[in-house]
Amino acid sequence: MTDVSDEKPVPVSVLIPTRNEESNLPRCLDAVAGWADEVLVVDSQSTDDTIEIAEGYGAEVIQFEYDGGWPKKRQWALDTYDFDNEWILLLDADEILLDPIKSEIAEAIQTDEYDGYWLRFQLHFLGRPLRHGGFDLWKLYLFRHGKGRYERRFEGQDESMSDIEIHEHVVVDGEVGRLQHPVRHENWNSLYRYIEKHNEYSEWEATLYHEGDSGAVEPDLFGNQAQRRRWLKDLLVRVPGFPLITFLYHYVLRLGFLDGKPGFIYCVLKGVQRFHAKAKWYELEARE
Known part of the structure; x- marks a missing residue:
């Protein structure tokens, strides 16, 4: 497998949506800064130190203002931002790439066989991995730019319903594979x-x-x-x-x-x- 310690960044653009994520964002960016060729943070008028943290890690920061309708935050960024790379990796601020999945991603995007990949997300909650309960999720979060889009499930969406895609899923136009190593999902925000x-x-x-x-x-x-x-x-x-x-x-x-x-x-x-x-x-x- 590819060595994640190689100096040359992996040619992937990481898209991270945020809103007041100062507690989570440093650990997320720690894992991708220097590894990914491009990191884009799409923010929604954070009032904490989210923006300063993102810029401190060298991420590009753009602002999204939601007043209802479609697209929401991630799809808006996919539609409007001029990405540097062919491959897009979606991450939330409370999701952390560990070395095994970083190596697997670096190797997977070198093939022409697939246009997208399912990733497995393992949940950590209140400081403990939830190994039971059936909470591991598979999300289609790695795909070629222009090949993946979020489904639009209904028309009547307004600003009270969150500015980010909730249970809409990414649909990829092409063959899709599956990576084996998990991404760590661990939210450090308060229960409030x-x-x-x-x-x-x-x-x-x-x-x-x-x-x-x-x-x-x-x-x-x-x-x-x-x-x-x-x-x-x-x-x-x-x-x-x-x-x-x-x-x-x-x-x-x-x-x-x-x-x-x-x-x-x-x-x-x-x-x-x-x-x-x-x-x-x-x-x-x-x-x-």
Whole structure:
């Protein structure tokens, strides 16, 4: 495999969306500064030290102002920014590239066989890796520029629903591979910030349920992870007790209880997020 310590940067452009991420961003940038040929931070008027931190690592910083509609932050950057490299790697500020996946990425982008790659993200929460509960995610976050785009799931998106793509998925026009080494996902923001952010997400999700879904990723029990998760959610969302089912699935069936207090808290939060989305959906239906 390629040695990540080589002086020559890997010809990939890393796109990182931010909003008040001073707690997370240094660890994310530590891993890619000097390794990636280009790092772009797309910020949403941060009021903390996010911008200063990004510029201190030599990243390019641009501002995105969201007033509803489409595109949202990542897709806007993909549409408007003049990237230096053919390959784009999407990362959140709380996601960290470790050496094994950096080597795998450097090798993978040298082939002409694929136009995109699925990456696996391992969750760390409240200082502990969640090894159980079924929380590892596969995301199509590495692709050739111009070959990947975010699906647009519905029209009625406004500024209350977060300015970033939530459960929209990247769709790649071409063959897609899969890399094996994980990316570390570890949020160091407070639970207050976590809950605040997911309150915006539940606004989006409730409106999606209310208006219907026209996304490009089709629900499919036998498809990839994104398709399976969408199929299950479409099946269960109208079932009474869906929030409780969510908690029991992760905490009991997928053995989340083995991750101690952090596992319990995270499983509860997942159920509460489902409850908030369903309650807001009910509110929208009642208004009509």
